[in-house]
Amino acid sequence: MALLRAPPPFRQPLSPSSRSRRCPTCHAVAATARPCPGPSWTGVHGGGGGAKKRLLASRRWPGGVGVPSLLATTDEGVAAAGVAREEDDDDEYLAREAGWGVRQMGRVGEEMRRVAQVQAKAFHVPVALFNDFFFDFFKAEVLSALIYRVRNSPPDRYACLVAEEAEPTTQLSQAPYEKIVGVVDCTVQDEDDILKHLQGADEYLYVSGIAVLPSFRRRKVGTALLKACEALGFQWRHRFMVLRAYEDDDGARGLYAKAGYRVVSRDPDWVTWVGRRRRVLMIKELPLHDNQI
Template sequence: MAHLHYNHSIVVKGSSSTSTSSDQQVNLDSEKLQPNRAYENETHQFGYLVSDVDWQVRRMVETEEEMRKVAYVQAEAFHEPVFLFDDLFLDFFKAEVLSGLLYRLRNSPPDRYACLVAEPRSDDQESNKELAGVVDVTVLREDSVLEHLPGAEEYLYVSGIAVLNKFRRQKVATTLLKACDILSAIWGFEYLALRAYEDDYGARKLYSNAGYRVVSGDSPWTTTWIGRRRRVLMVKRSNIQ
C-alpha cells in the first residue's frame, strides 16, 4: 500500500515519567486535543460511518490515548525493520508519525481532514477497543489530479491506510475505503483520489475492487533520477448520494 509521507516535522519535548521512550519525544497539549463542535456534531449525527459484520469505522477521537493507538498502527504498518536497531528506530518512527498527526489536526479544519479508525464489531461499547486499521482523508485541490476529475474544484485524497499485521487479509482495508466513500458524501465531494506504487499489485487490486482506476503515473525522470519507486494516481467517482 502507499507509504506515509510526512513533510512537516515538529520538535516537541517532555512527557510523564511513566511514558515509553517513543512517548517521551512527543508532548500532547491537552488543550489542543479537545474535540471541536463540528466534530461532535458529525459524530452525533452519523456515529459509525461503516458498521458491517466484522468491522466498524468511525472518526478518531482526539484524545492522547487514541492518537497514540493510531500512531502505533501506522508505525507498525510502514516501519521498515533495521537490523540490530529495530526497536529503537520503531520508537523514533512512532514519534514521527504522532508528530505528523498532531500537525494535521492543528492545521486543518474539521471538514477538510479526518483520521478514520477501524475496530472490531462488538455490542460492547467499551472505550478501550483495539484499533485494527486507520486511514487519513484530506480535502485537496492539486491541479495534476483535478485535470482527471471533470467539473471538480476539490477532491478527497485518501492516504496513510494501514492495518495491524494480525488483522490483515480480514477486509479491514476494504471497510476503511467504504468509510472514505461515505465521508466524501457527507462532506459533499464527488471524487476521491489516492496514489499507489505501480509494482504493489496487492494494493492496486484492493483499490480497483473498491472502484478506483489508474489515470496517470509519476514522470519517468522522477523515478530514474531520484531513484524512487514509481507511483500511479487512482481516482473514483463516489456512487453514494
C-alpha cells in the same frame, strides 16, 4: 492484503526514522484551510510504504511553519490537541464491513497514541541494531504529525478514521482505544495536476496513510476503511475520491479497482532513474446528484 508502497514526492535529510519504508499511494497529509500537497501516506498495509517522508508532511507547511517538534508528543501536547477537537467527536460508524466498524478518531490523548502506534507499526522497517530506538523515534514523529493536523485542520478538511470490531468479542476490560486495528487519513485537496483529471471539480478527497495491524491483515479491514472514506466523501459533498498506488503492486491496485477506483495517470519514466518506483493515480467518482454537491 498486499503491501501498498509509494515513492516519496521529495527528498529529506537523513534521520534515524528515515530507515522506515516509503509510504504507500500518497503524498499529502497536512490539511489546512488550503491543504498543501505535502506528504502523507496512503495504502492498505500488509507492511507499509514511505513512512517518515510522507506521513510527516513536508518540512514546510502553509505560512512557512516547520514540521511540529517532537515535544508535541508530550502529555501536554496531546492534551491540547484533544481539547481542540474534542467537541467534534462522533462515535457513529461511517461504514461496517465483515464485522468491522469505522468511525472518526476520538480527539483524546490515548486514542491518538494508539493511532500513531498502528501507523508506525505499518510503516516501520525493522533494523538489525537498535530497532526499538528507531521504532520509538519514528512513532514519536508520527504522533507529532497527527497532533499537528488535528490542531490545525478545520473539521471538514481533514479526518482520521479508525477501524475496530463493530461487535467486540475481546475482553470487556480492554480500553476502547485498544480495539483500534486500522487507520486511514482523509484530506481535502485541490492540486492542479490532479484536478485536470476531475471534470468540473475544484477540490477532491485524498485518501492516504491506510495502515492495518499485522495480525488483522487480509481480514477486510482495508475494505472497511475504504468504504468509510467514501461515506465521508458523501458527507462532505465531494464528488471525487483520489489515491495513489505503486504501479507494480497488483494486490493494492486490485483492491482499489474492486472498490471502484480507476487509473488516470502514471508517474513519468524518469522517476525510476533516481531509484523510485512508479506510482499510478487512481480516482473514483461518487454518484452524487447536482443538488448534493
